[in-house]
Amino acid sequence: MTARILDGKAIAATLRARLAAQVATLPFRPGLRVVRVGDDPASGVYVRNKDRAALAAGFSSATIQLPVETTEAELLATIRGLNDDPDVDGILVQLPLPPQIRAAAVLDAVDPAKDVDGFHAINAGRLATGQPGLVPCTPKGVMHLLAETGIALSGARAVVLGRSTIVGRPMAALLLAADATVTIAHSRTRDLAAECRRADVLVAAVGRAELVRADWVAEGAVVIDVGINRTATGGLVGDVAFNEVSARASAITPVPGGVGPMTIACLLENTLQAALARRG
Ligand code: NDP
Numbered sequence: 001m002t003a004r005i006l007d008g009k010a011i012a013a014t015l016r017a018r019l020a021a022q023v024a025t026l027p028f029r030p031g032l033r034v035v036r037v038g039d040d041p042a043s044g045v046y047v048r049n050k051d052r053a054a055l056a057a058g059f060s061s062a063t064i065q066l067p068v069e070t071t072e073a074e075l076l077a078t079i080r081g082l083n084d085d086p087d088v089d090g091i092l093v094q095l096p097l098p099p100q101i102r103a104a105a106v107l108d109a110v111d112p113a114k115d116v117d118g119f120h121a122i123n124a125g126r127l128a129t130g131q132p133g134l135v136p137c138t139p140k141g142v143m144h145l146l147a148e149t150g151i152a153l154s155g156a157r158a159v160v161l162g163r164s165t166i167v168g169r170p171m172a173a174l175l176l177a178a179d180a181t182v183t184i185a186h187s188r189t190r191d192l193a194a195e196c197r198r199a200d201v202l203v204a205a206v207g208r209a210e211l212v213r214a215d216w217v218a219e220g221a222v223v224i225d226v227g228i229n230r231t232a233t234g235g236l237v238g239d240v241a242f243n244e245v246s247a248r249a250s251a252i253t254p255v256p257g258g259v260g261p262m263t264i265a266c267l268l269e270n271t272l273q274a275a276l277a278r279r280g
Contacts, residue, residue, distance in 0.1 A: 001220060003249040006145050012261035015144065016057050019268050030275035031060045032116065032267070035078060036094040037101065038068035043094050050092070053264050059271060068183040072101045076109050083111040087280060090116035090271035095166075113278055116270040124165065127173045134270050139171035140212070141262025142224050143178070143205060149222050151201065154179035156244045159196055160183050161212070161239070162205035167226055171203055192216070196198045204239035214244035223249040226259045 023030060032054050034047055047063050054061035064078060075097075082091045091114045097103050107115075112122040118136040126133030144151065156162040162168035168184060175182045185195045196202055196216040204212050205226035217223060227239030238255030246252050253259055 001250060003223070003246040003252040004149075005246075006148060006224075006251055006253045006254055006258060008141070008145060008258040011145060011148055012141075012265040015262075015265040016053060016054040016268060019265070019272055020057040020096060022272065026275075028275070028279065029058060029060040029207045030089045030271050031085075032062075032090040032092070032271045033082050033088050034063045034092045034094055035066065035075070035082070036063055037066045037070050037075060038098055039065075040096070043096075049092055050264055050267060054268060054271070059268060063218065064248065066115060068098055070098070070101070072105060075101055075106055079109045083109075083114065086098035088114060090114055090267075091210075091219055092117050092267065104205060114274055116274055118170065118270065124170070127170055130177060134274060135174065136166060136170040136262045137266040137270060138167050138205075138226060138259060139174050140266040140269070141259055142171060142226065143174050144266070145224060145253060145259065146201065146222065146261055151222050151251075153201070155184070155197055156163075156180045156200040158201040158203070159183045159185055159199035160203045160205065161192070161196065161206075162203075162226070164205065167205040171205065171226075175201070175203075206239050208239055209237050210239070212240040214241065214248050217245050217248045218249045219248050221248070223252045224259065225253050225255050228255060249250065 036047055051061050075085040082088045091110050093106055107119045108121055110120055112120045115123050115134050118134040123133040127135055160168050160172045163186045164183050172182045172184045185192055193216045197218050199221055201222045203224045207227055209229035223245055225238035225240040229237050230235055236256050
C-alpha cells in the first residue's frame with residue numbers, strides 16, 4: 001500500500017479562505033494579539049507566520065513583544081490590559097516563557113473567552129467534560145485533517161502517542177468525543193510498538209525524530225505526525241519515519257506541510273469563534 005499524502009498546506013489554505021470569506025461579511029475585524037517574551041528565534045518564525053496569516057484573512061493582528069527580563073507581574077498586567085480591551089477577541093501567549101515566569105499562572109490569567117490557544121483550565125475542563133469551548137489549535141487541526149481522510153472515527157481504535165496538555169491530552173479528548181476508542185501512550189508505556197500497531201488512527205506527538213517505524217504501524221492505518229524535530233543538518237523531520245511508514249499506511253501527513261499549517265488556520269478559526277461568541 002502507498003499512503004495518500006494529507007496535504008495540510010492545501011487543506012489549511014482552503015480553511016483560511018473560508019474564514020476570510022466569513023470575516024469579510026462582518027461589520028468588525030476579529031482581533032488577535034500574540035504576546036511574546038524574549039526573542040527565541042524558532043518562535044519568531046511562528047509568530048510572524050501567525051501575524052501574516054491573520055492579516056491576510058482580514059483579522060486585525062499584532063504582536064506585543066516584551067523584553068526577555070519581563071517579570072511575571074508585568075506580563076500579567078499586559079494580559080489584563082488585553083482582557084479588558086474590547087477590540088481584542090483572541091490572546092495567545094507564545095511559549096516557552098523565560099524561567100522567571102510561571103507559564104501556568106500566565107495561561108490561567110487569560111480571559112477564557114479570549115483564550116484562542118485553549119490552554120486555560122476552564123477550556124481544558126470544558127473539553128474534558130464534553131462542553132463547547134475553545135479547543136487547542138493543533139489537535140483541532142488534526143481533526144480537520146482526519147475529516148479529509150473520510151475515515152469513520154466512530155468505533156475506530158485511535159492511539160495518541162504523547163500526553164502533553166498542548167497536544168496529546170486534548171487530542172485524545174477530541175477523538176473520544178468523535179466516538180473513537182482511545183489509548184494514550186507515553187514514555188512509561190510498555191511495548192509502545194505493540195500499542196501503536198493496534199491503531200486504525202495513530203497520532204504521534206512525542207518530539208522524537210522518526211520514533212515511529214514501519215513495523216509499529218498496521219497495514220492501512222491513518223498516521224498523523226504532529227512532531228517537529230530539527231535534524232543536525234538543519235532540516236525538519238517528524239516523529240514518524242515517513243518513507244517506510246508511507247508504504248504501510250493508507251494516509252499520512254508529511255513534515256513539514258502536514259499538521260503545522262493546520263495549527264495556524266485553526267488559531268484563526270478559534271479567533272473568529274471567540275469574536276462571534278463575545279460580540280454576539
Ligand atoms: P512534550 O514534550 O510536552 O510531550 C511529549 C510527550 O511524548 C510526553 O507525553 C512524553 O511522555 C512522550 N514521549 C517522549 N518521548 C517518548 C518516547 N521515547 N516514547 C514514548 N513517549 C514519549 O511535547 P508536545 O506535546 O508539546 O509536542 C510534541 C511534538 O509535537 C514536538 O515535536 C513539538 O515540536 C510538536 N508540536 C507541533 C505542533 C504543530 O503545530 N505541528 C504544535 C505543538 C507541538 P511523558 O509524558 O511520559 O514524559
